Amino acid sequence: MGIVARVKRTLGIGGNDAEIAEELRFHLDMDMADGHDERAARLRLGHAALIAEDTRAMGVVAWLESVIEDVRFGLRQLRKHPVVMAAIVLSLAIGIGANTAIFGLVDAALLRPLPVTDPDSLRIVEWTHHELPKGVSNVNGDFTRVNSDLVRASSISAGLYRALARQQTSFEPLMGVADPNSLAVAVGSLPAEQVGLQYVSANFFQGLGLAPAAGRAFTAADDRLAQEPVVIVSHRFWRSRLGADRDLSSKIVRINNAPVRVVGVAPPRFFGLQPGQWTDVYTPLAARVAFGQIGSGATTARGEDDSDWWVRMIGRVTPGSSPEAATAGLAAVFRTMAVPQLVSKPGRRGFGGLNPRDETALRMLLWLVGLLLLIVCVNIANLLLSRSVARQRESALRLALGAGRLRIFRQHLIESALLALLGGAGGLVLGYVLAQSIHVMFQTGRSASSAFDLQIDLRLMAFASAAAVAAALLFGVLPAIRAARSEVGDALKAQTRTIANGGLRVPRAFVSIQMALCLTALVAAGLLGRSLENLETSEIGFDRSHLAYATVNPWQSGYDAQRVGQYVARAREAIAAIPGVSGVGPIQVRLLSGNGNFMRARFPGRPAGAEDGFTMNSVGEGLFDILGIPIVSGRALDRSDQTPQTSAVVVDERFALRYFPHENAVGRRFGTSEKDSARFEIVGVVRDSRYSSLRADPQPGVYFPFVPATNRGQVHFAIRASIGAAALAESVRQAAASVDPAVPVTEFHTQTELIDRLLRTERLLGFLFAAFGIVALAVAAIGLGALLAYAVARRTNEIGVRMALGAARRDVVGLVLGDSLGMVAAGVLLGVPAAFLTARMLKTLLFGLDPFDPSTAAVSVAALVATALVAAWIPARRAASIDPMTALREE
Amino acid sequence: MAKPDHLQGALELLVLKILRRGAAHGFAISANIRSTSDDVLRVEAGSLYPALHRMTEAGLLKAEWRVSDAGRRARVYEITGKGRRTLEAAEKRWLSVSAAVAKVLREV
Numbered sequence: 001m002g003i004v005a006r007v008k009r010t011l012g013i014g015g016n017d018a019e020i021a022e023e024l025r026f027h028l029d030m031d032m033a034d035g036h037d038e039r040a041a042r043l044r045l046g047h048a049a050l051i052a053e054d055t056r057a058m059g060v061v062a063w064l065e066s067v068i069e070d071v072r073f074g075l076r077q078l079r080k081h082p083v084v085m086a087a088i089v090l091s092l093a094i095g096i097g098a099n100t101a102i103f104g105l106v107d108a109a110l111l112r113p114l115p116v117t118d119p120d121s122l123r124i125v126e127w128t129h130h131e132l133p134k135g136v137s138n139v140n141g142d143f144t145r146v147n148s149d150l151v152r153a154s155s156i157s158a159g160l161y162r163a164l165a166r167q168q169t170s171f172e173p174l175m176g177v178a179d180p181n182s183l184a185v186a187v188g189s190l191p192a193e194q195v196g197l198q199y200v201s202a203n204f205f206q207g208l209g210l211a212p213a214a215g216r217a218f219t220a221a222d223d224r225l226a227q228e229p230v231v232i233v234s235h236r237f238w239r240s241r242l243g244a245d246r247d248l249s250s251k252i253v254r255i256n257n258a259p260v261r262v263v264g265v266a267p268p269r270f271f272g273l274q275p276g277q278w279t280d281v282y283t284p285l286a287a288r289v290a291f292g293q294i295g296s297g298a299t300t301a302r303g304e305d306d307s308d309w310w311v312r313m314i315g316r317v318t319p320g321s322s323p324e325a326a327t328a329g330l331a332a333v334f335r336t337m338a339v340p341q342l343v344s345k346p347g348r349r350g351f352g353g354l355n356p357r358d359e360t361a362l363r364m365l366l367w368l369v370g371l372l373l374l375i376v377c378v379n380i381a382n383l384l385l386s387r388s389v390a391r392q393r394e395s396a397l398r399l400a401l402g403a404g405r406l407r408i409f410r411q412h413l414i415e416s417a418l419l420a421l422l423g424g425a426g427g428l429v430l431g432y433v434l435a436q437s438i439h440v441m442f443q444t445g446r447s448a449s450s451a452f453d454l455q456i457d458l459r460l461m462a463f464a465s466a467a468a469v470a471a472a473l474l475f476g477v478l479p480a481i482r483a484a485r486s487e488v489g490d491a492l493k494a495q496t497r498t499i500a501n502g503g504l505r506v507p508r509a510f511v512s513i514q515m516a517l518c519l520t521a522l523v524a525a526g527l528l529g530r531s532l533e534n535l536e537t538s539e540i541g542f543d544r545s546h547l548a549y550a551t552v553n554p555w556q557s558g559y560d561a562q563r564v565g566q567y568v569a570r571a572r573e574a575i576a577a578i579p580g581v582s583g584v585g586p587i588q589v590r591l592l593s594g595n596g597n598f599m600r601a602r603f604p605g606r607p608a609g610a611e612d613g614f615t616m617n618s619v620g621e622g623l624f625d626i627l628g629i630p631i632v633s634g635r636a637l638d639r640s641d642q643t644p645q646t647s648a649v650v651v652d653e654r655f656a657l658r659y660f661p662h663e664n665a666v667g668r669r670f671g672t673s674e675k676d677s678a679r680f681e682i683v684g685v686v687r688d689s690r691y692s693s694l695r696a697d698p699q700p701g702v703y704f705p706f707v708p709a710t711n712r713g714q715v716h717f718a719i720r721a722s723i724g725a726a727a728l729a730e731s732v733r734q735a736a737a738s739v740d741p742a743v744p745v746t747e748f749h750t751q752t753e754l755i756d757r758l759l760r761t762e763r764l765l766g767f768l769f770a771a772f773g774i775v776a777l778a779v780a781a782i783g784l785g786a787l788l789a790y791a792v793a794r795r796t797n798e799i800g801v802r803m804a805l806g807a808a809r810r811d812v813v814g815l816v817l818g819d820s821l822g823m824v825a826a827g828v829l830l831g832v833p834a835a836f837l838t839a840r841m842l843k844t845l846l847f848g849l850d851p852f853d854p855s856t857a858a859v860s861v862a863a864l865v866a867t868a869l870v871a872a873w874i875p876a877r878r879a880a881s882i883d884p885m886t887a888l889r890e891e
Numbered sequence: 892m893a894k895p896d897h898l899q900g901a902l903e904l905l906v907l908k909i910l911r912r913g914a915a916h917g918f919a920i921s922a923n924i925r926s927t928s929d930d931v932l933r934v935e936a937g938s939l940y941p942a943l944h945r946m947t948e949a950g951l952l953k954a955e956w957r958v959s960d961a962g963r964r965a966r967v968y969e970i971t972g973k974g975r976r977t978l979e980a981a982e983k984r985w986l987s988v989s990a991a992v993a994k995v996l997r998e999v
Contacts, residue, residue, distance in 0.1 A: 019956075022942075023917060023966045027936055030918040 010466025092423020117209025541689025
């Protein structure tokens with residue numbers, strides 16, 4: 001039909017329609033006048049509307065009408081095949097939902113820049129040196145050895161930072177922050193809770209371009225040692241604890257029991273500089289002294305200790321300068337103050353919230369969900385393809401009845417679009433739920449400050465939906481074209497008498513590919529799960545059961561070096577008196593808490609080795625018995641050692657073997673600096689135990705006597721008790737209160753809780769991979785089941801013939817199950833190499849496990865086969881219940 | 892949207908032939924085909940009216956609304972010059988084809 005005529009008709013549609021209607025009405029009337037009744041006449045006339053449509057050709061309105069008709073027809077079709085349709089919609093929802101959720105997490109954890117002004121101009125400043133600089137006792141944050149004569153570390157002392165920030169001009173400005181840590185903060189009469197607190201320089205908020213949501217930012221005057229400490233709270237803390245009150249003049253929070261004024265509120269969504277860690281309280285660097293958070297360098301003097309390096313630096317490159325030039329300028333200024341060389345790295349993402357291992361794992365996960373989307377697309381393609389074969393006849397029939405090819409093509413398209421819409425809506429809901437639950441899982445076992453700024457990313461959802469819709473359309477269209485092209489006669493003749501598996505070759509291959517992908521995921525999940533198990537049951541060198549730690553901080557309640565020893569002794573006695581407690585003693589570093597101190601070792605009469613060092617702990621009397629660490633030689637530390645003047649220390653076997661390989665270590669001396677290298681005398685050697693990490697190669701360890709007067713800050717009591725953790729925690733609180741109610745128990749953890757905290761990332765990832773594997777398997781099973789069901793329907797005749805010729809029902813079931821297993825076998829052949837490749841990439845995440853672990857692979861294959869059999873069971877049963885007579889009659 | 896054109900050709904041929912004898916409305920054409928063919932050929936309205944409109948479009952027919960004896964408006968079709976020439980050619984082709992078919996049917 002010419003375009004002119006079509007437009008003409010489109011414009012004149014009203015009159016034309018009426019004329020056609022009138023003409024047909026006339027025909028009808030004449031027919032009735034001819035002696036037929038109205039019904040017969042109408043039958044003879046045919047469907048008046050259809051004729052009208054054919055007669056008037058297509059106008060725009062008519063086109064719309066016909067689309068609506070097609071949509072209705074499409075919905076009817078979907079209702080007619082509920083299983084296949086549900087399978088498609090469900091897999092679409094899973095694919096879109098999982099992708100959106102995981103991407104949300106990865107985006108928050110790895111991709112999104114900090115919520116500050118111009119994050120791209122931020123640089124993190126670190127330093128490198130050939131060793132720990134002289135006079136430095138402690139370095140917080142990252143401290144990594146790049147190679148044998150270069151270490152890279154991230155923090156400097158508060159004094160150095162202030163001097164540097166004042167003198168330099170390369171950064172506008174240079175900010176200083178401590179790593180966020182957890183402190184007991186109370187509001188009003190509510191009990192204290194642990195929240196994330198971060199010491200920041202006075203220029204922190206201005207430097208990041210953040211305007212306070214209420215109150216003011218810090219000023220230089222706030223960051224002075226003698227100054228009464230003030231805090232700025234996060235927006236969420238302000239809303240949940242301070243009632244979002246804009247008047248801050250009377251707002252007080254108690255930090256470690258000391259009242260502190262709230263002067264400002266950070267902007268909404270600002271979580272700090274560490275993704276995954278939500279800082280709720282910011283306070284100036286100088287307040288660290290007031291809050292008693294002196295580092296493990298443990299000096300008795302009140303004030304900032306320049307040997308304790310704990311301030312990280314992040315700066316904004318002065319406009320017009322390059323990062324390299326700015327760093328060089330800063331380094332030049334720093335060289336006048338200290339020896340290390342300053343270097344810088346991009347700071348747009350802030351300080352790494354995740355360690356590189358977690359990061360690799362998350363990226364891996366992102367790839368995996370991408371893979372899941374692929375599986376889903378393949379699955380949909382498969383279901384639509386196998387169904388379209390069935391619809392070839394329907395299409396041919398409609399063609400024969402006079403339907404236009406374009407119309408049939410459009411019909412297929414509309415059906416695909418309907419499916420995509422339904423699946424997309426499901427994905428939206430599922431994505432939201434999944435993202436929230438993953439986030440909750442991420443937070444369990446972590447401090448309250450662990451949180452991501454999780455957002456459902458609409459762009460990603462759009463992308464995932466588009467991908468799935470594109471797949472649906474593509475695979476809906478290909479068969480549609482085939483359907484529209486089909487020759488009327490051929491298609492009708494072909495009828496149902498199809499040859500065994502013909503026409504389903506592509507869908508079958510797709511199922512095998514899906515199975516291969518599932519196998520890959522299952523192997524990955526299995527490996528991660530087993531290495532988690534290995535980590536949990538690995539040898540740690542001490543008895544982790546019935547062991548707990550309670551934490552107090554008497555310094556904050558006014559105890560000084562003279563009186564603190566007495567307090568610790570009395571608290572220890574009070575806890576020891578609790579029924580069920582078999583031993584208790586102070587310990588400086590809780591084992592496997594993720595924290596630790598590394599010190600340099602120097603030996604009299606020996607050249608200094610750059611890497612000579614040890615992990616240190618200080619323990620009270622009898623603590624080796626409490627922890628269950630056996631003495632190998634010499635003696636344990638006793639009461640007489642617990643004085644500042646003592647030289648007695650105990651080392652572990654690793655220390656003895658490394659530094660005194662050919663002699664008895666007991667009686668030998670060492671020190672922590674060149675000029676005092678005979679400060680300590682080894683009085684005993686104990687068995688090795690795990691210190692701060694379950695994974696890292698353990699370092700030599702030294703146990704010093706615990707001297708309360710020199711251990712400024714928190715005191716942890718290690719408690720061995722036979723009673724339950726909750727009851728013990730309550731008894732310990734009461735015992736502490738009975739000694740001095742002004743010193744509260746700030747933390748209570750069992751050893752297993754601490755270990756669980758170490759393994760939270762492994763657990764989260766293991767769970768996610770397993771969930772992914774199961775979901776992928778479910779999707780694949782849906783696809784396999786639907787394909788088999790369809791194949792059975794197509795082979796009804798063949799099966800009928802077989803049964804008529806004497807095949808038993810068992811044979812028929814075997815036929816279908818065998819069909820299913822064939823596809824799985826192909827999938828396994830494809831999947832095993834893919835799984836090994838993936839496992840090799842996962843190598844760094846594994847613990848005590850070979851990536852090519854045969855038993856994991858075997859279990860995965862077994863799971864795959866079992867799933868395939870279950871998926872095939874319903875179609876197989878249906879095949880077995882075919883009545884040969886009915887099947888043959890249908891022919 | 893092409894359809895198999897043998898049947899269509901036949902319908903058009905019959906319509907043209909009937910209209911050669913004089914203008915008629917759609918119902919008259921279908922009644923005429925049925926009675927002349929002794930009820931063997933029945934043309935459904937679903938085929939006839941689209942065909943009439945198509946032929947009008949192609950200039951083989953012209954249509955106008957007339958008032959019938961009973962005082963009703965009816966759309967009446969008339970053959971055009973082009974229609975007549977098409978009829979002649981089509982008639983000749985049809986006769987030769989059907990004669991050929993008949994011959995084959997007889998002799999094979």
